[in-house]
Amino acid sequence: MATRAEGRLRVVGLGPGPAEWLTEEARRAIDAAEHVIGYYTYLSRIPDLAGKVVHGSDNRDELARAQHGLELASRGESVVIVSGGDPGVFGMAAAVFEALEQRPELRSLDVEVVPGVTAMLAAAARLGAPLGNDFCALNLSDNLKPWSLIERRLTLAAQADFVIALYNPASLARSQQVHEAFATLRRHRPPSTIVVFAHAVGSKEEELRVTRLDEADPAAADMRTLVIIGAEATRSIARPGGVPWVYTPRRIDG
Amino acid sequence: MATRAEGRLRVVGLGPGPAEWLTEEARRAIDAAEHVIGYYTYLSRIPDLAGKVVHGSDNRDELARAQHGLELASRGESVVIVSGGDPGVFGMAAAVFEALEQRPELRSLDVEVVPGVTAMLAAAARLGAPLGNDFCALNLSDNLKPWSLIERRLTLAAQADFVIALYNPASLARSQQVHEAFATLRRHRPPSTIVVFAHAVGSKEEELRVTRLDEADPAAADMRTLVIIGAEATRSIARPGGVPWVYTPRRIDG
Numbered sequence A, B: 001m002a003t004r005a006e007g008r009l010r011v012v013g014l015g016p017g018p019a020e021w022l023t024e025e026a027r028r029a030i031d032a033a034e035h036v037i038g039y040y041t042y043l044s045r046i047p048d049l050a051g052k053v054v055h056g057s058d059n060r061d062e063l064a065r066a067q068h069g070l071e072l073a074s075r076g077e078s079v080v081i082v083s084g085g086d087p088g089v090f091g092m093a094a095a096v097f098e099a100l101e102q103r104p105e106l107r108s109l110d111v112e113v114v115p116g117v118t119a120m121l122a123a124a125a126r127l128g129a130p131l132g133n134d135f136c137a138l139n140l141s142d143n144l145k146p147w148s149l150i151e152r153r154l155t156l157a158a159q160a161d162f163v164i165a166l167y168n169p170a171s172l173a174r175s176q177q178v179h180e181a182f183a184t185l186r187r188h189r190p191p192s193t194i195v196v197f198a199h200a201v202g203s204k205e206e207e208l209r210v211t212r213l214d215e216a217d218p219a220a221a222d223m224r225t226l227v228i229i230g231a232e233a234t235r236s237i238a239r240p241g242g243v244p245w246v247y248t249p250r251r252i253d254g
Helices: A024-032 A062-074 A093-102 A119-127 A147-159 A177-188 B024-032 B062-074 B093-102 B119-127 B147-159 B177-188
Strands: A008-013 A035-039 A053-057 A078-083 A110-114 A135-139 A163-167 A194-199 A207-212 A225-229 A235-237 A245-247 B008-013 B035-039 B053-057 B078-083 B110-114 B135-139 B163-167 B194-199 B207-212 B225-229 B235-237 B245-247
Touching (some): A024 A078, A024 A110, A119 A207, A163 A177, A235 B093, B119 B245, B147 B163
Parallel strands (some): A008 A110, A035 A053, A035 A078
Antiparallel strands (some): A235 A245, B163 B225, B194 B225
């Protein structure tokens, strides 16, 4: 199939919740598209879909969605694939490039990624500045990688004293692993380490819990929760009328 | 000094460059403020400062700027402190909470952090999806932490096979350490590891270089460069008319 020059694909980050976390570039990319592909949950966040062909999906096959987007673009259509948060962080962008690698004849397509605010940045903003020093982001789902690798990364990240943001800590089908992850963290981090459960940040169900590693109940994490494990220097400050502020100082004395 | 209820402080992320990377919330927070505090470089990115009291600064004392913002807010003023990228990632938010911890009498002030797109997300978007799997963000400046800690974190991050984003790899006064950092990385990662130098993403001087760990010249990094070191699985794909796409697959086989 010939690639028509006018076809294009934008992989767009919607931010973690409300429309006010959308960037101007993301809004324009969506406005300019004829086709919008994404999870129903994410589609419902888009302010205006009037006049567009909407390809909603409730399946988890990101690769199929990416292939669909490339296919439409190769026929000359203007397409956006939307992702919650930032598409490059455990979102749709990697799936799109995986699909593109499989289809060398589509590489001349006009493809761009439009960045967004990823969940850990929004959760961190609500809490203060827990990511204020070196940190890592780890996807706790073993759907696509072996649990042994996740355990190894957790251990080394804990030893490195990174602040650790855990994406996808649990789901209905995967509720046990967050308990194993906490057991690993407790072996390598002090009991007083600050732990945060940030649930559904940006939505009406938003809930923040600030606790300690020895008191944290891993069952508090579900599929809409981002977990942040503090570094040794991470501190909390009482905040009148809310959960404590949490921040990690910029300075670490040697 | 009594705290007037109407005083407020917003710590706002401008995103890494152009105004189109500003979120709606950030734009509104700036619009609503009477006072704007920040580096001259960041202030120049703000679309409209008319009618505001602008407190530009070229000094590097973030804590003094944070204290100034809290002080103004405690007098009932409406203040924003702006940061490039996201204020919670090596930006102004940690300094604000450090200042707030020192001044318990100011804790009832109305303080909020407004998240933004941090530099590594914008650089990643330009490249494809290099952060498509687990990653860490490490500030290479030893102005506020010992170099031995940076070396230790680099080593453990390399052993964990994280994608590594290096912020502040070099400056005029600090040009040698990025060479030491690369020497450390070369001890723990294969020669073929993909390395990216993303310079001034979002500006007219934007320049992307994609190379390998054994061929990378650390001197290519300056104070406007974000460096990304791929994981073992990170791949590149030829892109007609540009640097190769770089992405890290979601799937890692055990």
